[in-house]
Amino acid sequence: MQGKIKNLTDKNFGFITAEGQEKELFFHANELVGVQFSDLQAGDEVTFELSDTPKGPAAVKVSKV
Numbered sequence: 849m850q851g852k853i854k855n856l857t858d859k860n861f862g863f864i865t866a867e868g869q870e871k872e873l874f875f876h877a878n879e880l881v882g883v884q885f886s887d888l889q890a891g892d893e894v895t896f897e898l899s900d901t902p903k904g905p906a907a908v909k910v911s912k913v
Contacts (some may be wrong), residue, residue, distance in 0.1 A: 850913070853892045860864040860885055864894060864907050881912070883912040 851866030851873065859876035875896065877885035888894075896907035 853890050855912045873907040875910050879908045879910050
């Protein structure tokens, strides 16, 4: 899937908006592939896979486009 970084926190996680998803998708820095958390900015385009978690859908295997 593709989306955009909506916002980032200073606690190594952030949220992605993606077409077709009602809610923003949580992602953690541990799920980044080929990019460092410090290299991301709000508005960056990313690809990711969707994962169901106990807290709802989340983005995993997140890569910068």
